[in-house]
Amino acid sequence: MKAIVQNSYGSPDVLELKEIAPPVLRDDDVLLRVVAASLNAGDLFSMRGSPWLARFAVGFPRPRDYVLGWDAAGVVEAVGKSVTRFKPGESVYCACQGTLAEVARARESTVAMKPASLDFEKAAAVPTACLTALKGLRDVGKVRPGQKVLINGASGGVGTFAVQIGRTLGAEVTGVCSARNVEMVRALGADHVVDYTEEDFTSGGQQYDLILDNAGNRSFSDLRRALTPRGMILPNSGYGGMGYVLRALALAPFLRQQASMFAAQPSGADLDALTELIDAGKVGPVVDRTYPLHEARQAFRYLEEEHARGKVVLSVAQGRGVGP
Ligand SMILES: NC(=O)c1ccc[n+]([C@@H]2O[C@H](COP(=O)([O-])OP(=O)(O)OC[C@H]3O[C@@H](n4cnc5c(N)ncnc54)[C@H](OP(=O)(O)O)[C@@H]3O)[C@@H](O)[C@H]2O)c1
Structure with a gap:
């Protein structure tokens, strides 16, 4: 699969579009064919390896084909043996690690059905x-x-x-x-x-x-x-x-x-609650710019300016014919 990976820390120049093996499906996982992904400040910390703490999650002393991205919307491709809530072909969204890729892997407990009122790009802007x-x-x-x-x-x-x-x-x-x-x-x-x-x-x-x-x-x-x-x-x-x-x-x-400091946790149950608010028209994403996956460097440069209006989205399936 194609993915945006990093093998060192630094500016957006460290990002590479590379062909790597897709993630392996475990029993309680959902494999997702990613249609769109969005960027978060956390992706900048991973890319830069700063704050230093980020390096323990990304790779020490350097990352090795670390796939960036924490938000995705896409179509379920396969489910593990113990997954009961999702089946192949369903449109879902989630926060999980490694979403700037054609395929991402998420725990079932972190996945929710995509809001019917949003297309994939807008849905990908929501989770984190x-x-x-x-x-x-x-x-x-x-x-x-x-x-x-x-x-x-x-x-x-x-x-x-x-x-x-x-x-x-x-x-x-x-x-x-x-x-x-x-x-x-x-x-x-x-x-x-x-x-x-x-x-x-x-x-x-x-x-x-x-x-x-x-x-x-x-x-x-x-x-x-x-x-x-x-x-x-x-x-x-x-x-x-x-x-x-x-x-x-x-x-x-x-x-x-x-x-009080806090860290958001990926949660399918909370995403279900958000789906309700979104489909009721009470909450909705603001998408500033959408870039194709191969322009990830430009997308990260824009995010680095810290003045995006709402979210920056990467279209992973552009040209692959996957519609909303
Ligand atoms: N706790 C968690 O789990 C968690 C999860 C995700 C993110 N975060 C943190 O949340 C923070 C914000 O993330 P984000 O994705 O919203 O970032 P962002 O999209 O880059 O937004 C930054 C915002 O800051 C505003 N801003 C810039 N200068 C300002 C100023 N002088 N006074 C007031 N506002 C100013 C910008 O508004 P203008 O363009 O109008 O200036 C913009 O709205 C990040 O630091 C991130 O680390 C925490």
């Missing part, structure tokens, strides 16, 4: 970013109706979903983004939008019950100013670096305000 927004706001932040929630970085992969998930949880949502994205974030359902090039959300006196920080560009003390006395900060940004996250966590035990 939307699961992150769901976990952060619903499970960790425990957002309740009427609470004031601020999403810093509301126009990117996670943020566009977080605005919508916040609204489905009944929160009053404020999104922070640059001027060119204000209208889009408002259209996603944000009650208020702050253009960070014009206004500083930490100094206007407004306070929030929860801040989901996807941008990592503000100090912990700045964010605390914009937080209610018992509010919570979710420092979600790998871009801000571990120092920022650790400072937030180290201070948390001494304050009534809370900071």
Whole structure:
């Protein structure tokens, strides 16, 4: 199968389109013929081997034909002996490792039926970013109706979903983004939008019950100013670096305000819940650009700019005649 692999760490130049063996099917796996995949900030960390921790998962001292990608939508090609929920030919989506390839392998427990209302490219944009927004706001932040929630970085992969998930949880949502994205974030359902090039959300006196920080560009003390006395900060940004996250966590035990780090987990059950919201028209992906698989380097370069509007998608089946 064709796949985007890396054999060293660095810039998008380390990415190669290569013919490699497809993954081996295990008993509780679903093999997926990938139609589309999407990129996440985590793919940049894998590609660069930075933060260093990433190298333990990707390959130490260097990766060996490591297949990038964590999100896929496609068609079930084969299922393992103990798989009961899926059969060949069904259209599914999931978060699993190694999706920038013609075939990917996922645990049955991480797979869900593709939302009927989305084509494969849009469905591939959903899993990791939307699961992150769901976990952060619903499970960790425990957002309740009427609470004031601020999403810093509301126009990117996670943020566009977080605005919508916040609204489905009944929160009053404020999104922070640059001027060119204000209208889009408002259209996603944000009650208020702050253009960070014009206004500083930490100094206007407004306070929030929860801040989901996807941008990592503000100090912990700045964010605390914009937080209610018992509010919570979710420092979600790998871009801000571990120092920022650790400072937030180290201070948390001494304050009534809370900071809590979290990692999204692949989950078929949570994707089922998202499928319902998507097919009901309450949540939907924003796809900024779609690249063919062989242009993965260009796609990663665009992602590196950290100003994608929603998601960057790779079309894996382009030209293979697999329709929505
Ligand atoms: N916890 C987890 O399990 C998990 C999972 C996935 C991702 N993440 C983390 O989530 C973070 C965001 O990921 P993403 O996919 O949403 O990234 P992204 O698509 O690159 O989005 C970045 C966002 O940051 C905004 N931004 C840039 N400069 C800003 C500023 N000065 N003030 C406010 N916003 C600013 C951009 O908006 P404009 O273009 O409008 O400037 C854009 O909306 C990453 O750090 C990633 O590591 C965590």
